[in-house]
Amino acid sequence: xxxxxxxxxxxxxxxxxxxxxxxxxxxxxxxxxxxxxxxxxxxxxxxxxxxxxxxxxxxxxxxxxxxxxxxxxxxxxxxx
Amino acid sequence: xxxxxxxxxxxxxxxxxxxxxxxxxxxxxxxxxxxxxxxxxxxxxxxxxxxxxxxxxxxxxxxxxxxxxxxxxxxxxxxxxxxxxxxxxxxxxxxxxxxxxxxxxxxxxxxxxxxxxxxxxxxxxxxxxxxxxxxxxxxxxxxxxxxxxxxxxxxxxxxxxxxxxxxxxxxxxxxxxxxxxxxxxxxxxxxxxxxxxxxxxxxxxxxxxxxxxxxxxxxxxx
Numbered sequence: 001x002x003x004x005x006x007x008x009x010x011x012x013x014x015x016x017x018x019x020x021x022x023x024x025x026x027x028x029x030x031x032x033x034x035x036x037x038x039x040x041x042x043x044x045x046x047x048x049x050x051x052x053x054x055x056x057x058x059x060x061x062x063x064x065x066x067x068x069x070x071x072x073x074x075x076x077x078x079x080x
Numbered sequence: 081x082x083x084x085x086x087x088x089x090x091x092x093x094x095x096x097x098x099x100x101x102x103x104x105x106x107x108x109x110x111x112x113x114x115x116x117x118x119x120x121x122x123x124x125x126x127x128x129x130x131x132x133x134x135x136x137x138x139x140x141x142x143x144x145x146x147x148x149x150x151x152x153x154x155x156x157x158x159x160x161x162x163x164x165x166x167x168x169x170x171x172x173x174x175x176x177x178x179x180x181x182x183x184x185x186x187x188x189x190x191x192x193x194x195x196x197x198x199x200x201x202x203x204x205x206x207x208x209x210x211x212x213x214x215x216x217x218x219x220x221x222x223x224x225x226x227x228x229x230x231x232x233x234x235x236x237x238x239x240x241x242x243x244x245x246x247x248x249x250x251x252x253x254x255x256x257x258x259x260x261x262x263x264x265x266x267x268x269x270x271x272x273x274x275x276x277x278x279x280x281x282x283x284x285x286x287x288x289x290x291x292x293x294x295x296x297x298x299x300x301x302x
Contacts, residue, residue, distance in 0.1 A: 014228060015255070017186050066145060069138055069174065071181045072228060 003080040009040035081298040082122040083109040091130030100278035129166030140170030169272035180229035186255025192221040198248035209292035216289035218275035225254040225274040
């Protein structure tokens with residue numbers, strides 16, 4: 001079995017109102033010097049596949065087809 | 081003219097859409113379920129609003145990948161008219177039938193109010209019964225209506241007249257780029273918009289500004 005983590009983040013230049021709200025909340029809590037905050041998503045997956053190369057190709061296809069909206073998001077695949 | 085309404089779990093404006101199409105066209109639309117792989121022979125397919133699949137992952141993301149959406153894409157490719165309202169618009173962009181993306185409202189708040197809508201292109205099947213530049217009233221009710229597209233896509237949309245509806249008179253409720261409220265496909269048969277024209281079609285609704293959209297699409301005399 002292969003365990004993988006997929007991280008989906010907003011592309012540069014895409015407005016992130018949630019990140020902005022978190023940024024303001026952090027400064028409200030007294031954390032000074034926090035620059036830009038961008039919010040993303042993490043997916044942990046378990047695959048029956050044992051071949052890492054094949055697993056990586058599958059994971060990228062999953063991102064392209066469902067897990068990320070590539071109009072606005074980037075993704076990174078990490079295999080444990 | 082015949083119509084069909086797509087049904088998915090979590091939609092909640094389906095009955096409003098069915099009522100509007102029935103009242104305006106004089107016949108009840110066919111309904112197609114998420115797992116249906118074929119859509120009957122109709123002139124207009126409507127995807128209503130709501131919260132399909134609980135808005136999990138991204139609004140419209142799961143719905144866009146259901147079998148019925150492949151059937152919608154096939155019909156759209158053949159030139160059948162498709163309208164997606166609110167969640168229906170989100171589903172159309174997630175399915176790749178319209179460009180861009182709909183993001184969380186800039187205010188981070190769910191907005192439920194009436195907005196002013198300008199007809200930015202009156203030369204479409206859906207807007208031909210309106211005057212160019214006409215301003216109409218429509219309700220909106222959404223959390224993710226903040227339209228976004230990259231600079232190239234946006235320039236193409238604006239250049240080709242694919243921006244059909246724009247929030248007018250400072251009523252943009254969600255921070256949408258260029259005040260975009262609705263766009264149409266390059267071929268002019270797939271329309272997506274965040275406001276709810278189906279909820280303003282008769283006096284009992286407090287106005288009928290949305291009625292002409294369906295009359296235009298269905299080719300029905302006003």
